[in-house]
Amino acid sequence: MAGEGAFRFPVEAEAAGRRLDLFLGERLPSVSRSFAAELIASGRVLVDGRPRKPAYRLKAGQCVSGSLPPPRPAVFRPEPIALDVLYEDEHLIVICKPPGMVVHPAPGHDSGTLVHALLHRCPTLEALRGELRPGIVHRLDKDTSGALVAAKDAASLERLAAQFKSRSVEKRYLALAHGVPAAAQGTVRLPIGRDPVDRKKMSVRSRKARPAETGWRLRRSWAGAASLLELRLITGRTHQIRVHLAAVGHPVVGDPVYGRRRAAKEAAGGLGATLAAAPRQMLHAWRLSFDHPETGERLSFVCPPPPDMAGLIARLDAASDPAPAAGCPA
Known part of the structure; x- marks a missing residue:
């Protein structure tokens, strides 16, 4: 085939x-x-x-x-889907994307995407219907939650895209990971490209890899079984955080592609069942900072972890004594 x-x-x-x-x-x-x-x-x-x-x-x-069958012509119909809006003006909108929401139409996702919701909420996006992904500047995986910015006009779209390309946008994530790193903080510098065997996956063993860099800091840990990491994307490769954490032996909890199913079963202190119950990859885009495309003002937004991730952290707390007790950012 x-x-x-x-x-x-x-x-x-x-x-x-x-x-x-x-x-x-x-x-x-x-x-x-x-x-x-x-x-x-x-x-x-x-x-x-x-x-x-x-x-x-x-x-x-x-x-x-x-x-996969050839994609059907995209039809973007506005849909009245509720959005958790952090900020909105005439040029842009910043939302907290829930887990499970696809950002733009794709095979098997002809409706219910963020694009459909934005078209309903932001009439000015009608002018960008010629775009394959109207208003979308960047994206999060379906099962990754968190802060995301979309543009409402062509000029803002171009200026925001330029910031992402120049890496002036600051993106910080929270991730629940298997195990606990030996150090309190560090940087993963491993190139990423297509997996040499599974072309739908990314890998640090690719023959055609591009430089990738992820900064991280340990916020909490549970009985050596799991840790809450704060991560900063310095580059922006596909699946970068998930690939980097898996490569250093601390895959994201619940990650069906890069995680290890046996990692949860091997968890100490009876935490295995708690970790194995993760409904998705526990990765959340926590903070997003960028320059306003019209005024140039530096903007920063925080999106609290969604209920499924906050609930898993609470269950880990109940099952063990977390350390250090830095708390989960609000």
């Missing part, structure tokens, strides 16, 4: 026993589980060259291959 939209994923030992539709949805972040099931049912997905049902349980060493 070579060609446009083709994919090929080896089934690693940690994915053994995983349902085919769940496995595919995790490996194709832009594809919903329901759309993955449709692809499988239509025969576009093969396991070791044979079609299978969505509920088929995978075995280690198998190969899942297939292809």
